[in-house]
Amino acid sequence: MTDKYKEAGVDIDAGIRAVELMKAAVRSTFTPQVLADVGSFGGLFALTDLPPQPVLVASTDGVGTKVKLAAELGRWKGIGHDLVNHCINDILVQNARPLFFLDYIAAARLEPEAVAAAVTGVAEACKAAGCALIGGETAEMPGVYTENAFDMAGTVIGLVDRDALLPQLAEMTVNDAIIGLPSSGPHTNGYSLIRQAIAGRDLEMVLEDGQTLAGALLAPHRCYLSAIDILQQSGFTVKGMAHITGGGIIENLPRILPGHLSARVVTKSWETPPVFRRLVAWSGMNFMEAFRVLNMGIGMVLIVDTAAAEPILDLLPEAIVIGRLVERKNGEAIQLIA
């Protein structure tokens, strides 16, 4: 690696320092179950303290064209958080807890400092979730990626007992509360449309909530692991969870409902954050398109018993009751009330 960068006139010492910091960040994620150190072969993870019916839950995902915006602004670290948190949320909805993570980063030409920043972001997010970063690959692919663009993908492996798997469709009934947990921004969805909507606009403009447009658009994807841990450790039963990703609440919430129930969601229950209002206005999306392309301020949805709703709001001040389950009529799995 060193020779190649020397030829290209890159500051090798800065690159080496960045890589050392990255390696330290990766090592800081290691739990006692990790058997191999950075740079060995495949990552080794000892399975201990298994539940009676252990089930591994695995998910691979990328962060979409948010990487393009991050590359343009040179903000790599947040993308690492996006990648990890998106993947963890994806398995959290099945009630799995993350064990370990692996990442893949590729570009036409890898800048060592950019890679180190991105991987450090991955490591930080893993560490925050108690998830070991046990492997990864970086690839230089001239001719495959456009100049200054890169892509990242990640894989999380989590664990759950078979009896604890969610959703528990048989437990859901009419009047169950639909609780929303706020997103931190568009997370990792809708960025091809977002990039069109912001073309030619000032990314440093300040929005009504005091964030810059760039800051609002690059805010890392929120991880909902700690919120769900708090709920469950306090004895609350979550019957189902939907991670609001591509397809929005319109496509993701119906995926966790039984055929006889429908989600009645009142969108005025929460205040749509300024960045979403701007994006909708600039792009000319209609109401339904907006809730299909963007999360519109709600990143995770929980189904709980109606009696549990109030105490859950006490426990999680950010949580909002956004609707309830009703009998399904006309085959509609979700009704959005403006």
Next chain:
Amino acid sequence: MTDKYKEAGVDIDAGIRAVELMKAAVRSTFTPQVLADVGSFGGLFALTDLPPQPVLVASTDGVGTKVKLAAELGRWKGIGHDLVNHCINDILVQNARPLFFLDYIAAARLEPEAVAAAVTGVAEACKAAGCALIGGETAEMPGVYTENAFDMAGTVIGLVDRDALLPQLAEMTVNDAIIGLPSSGPHTNGYSLIRQAIAGRDLEMVLEDGQTLAGALLAPHRCYLSAIDILQQSGFTVKGMAHITGGGIIENLPRILPGHLSARVVTKSWETPPVFRRLVAWSGMNFMEAFRVLNMGIGMVLIVDTAAAEPILDLLPEAIVIGRLVERKNGEAIQLIA
């Protein structure tokens, strides 16, 4: 998805048929341990029949710029085999057996038939290895990938008992045999250089072994799982294995050796396949460069007791003794004898 392709004038019916075939191929990989069907959330894999000290071994990798050549020639399926077999070999060297796999495919614009062919290749290779394909992601990333290029990455999760982990450094001694297993071609390494070396040449030219140049360069990465299964099930002890990937035998074989031993490899032990001789001649690489950039015909290397070498050659007719372990002098971990 359908609307988008309709607008672009794509043959939707052909695309749908391709996707249905792909889904059938994916389902055909499912073992009884797979709990979820295609299209659900994260893939679910029940852990059963665990060894006393179960260790998960995980590896993420891509296939390098071989994807560029495959895209140019429209041969997608083989790349799926490359991806899976590369990853399985990577964990096989630690003596792990694959449980399941997840893939990631991204391009500026995804052609449904190309994606279906690539994923079908992934599924075929998984099925051949008894490995379930339980998840994956396809992403359209305009502006990130160049036109007509795509990238694929994959993650394999395997299992091994802690006591069976390889390499077993303490067991290796002077005179242990180094056995090579043939590669099927350059596998997935050296393709940026290979693409330069073949620029302007006729890809349909026929090589001395009857293969076309294109055929030799796109031959899927070999999976060594069945060969190692045969050896171990016949009672042979493998002390260490090295998968000859990026860095060649020069960088990969030393990774599995104890500090006091060196690998003495006689490169005339095997016949270098025609495609490698051509690539070396066209690119002007010297001897050492060739064995660092390319596998030169040997894709997997095993360290075994010297007494086991002959019976192993009887069991695996393709296997070749390519050298032996010697006392390490001058700090050299590998000596290549021309």
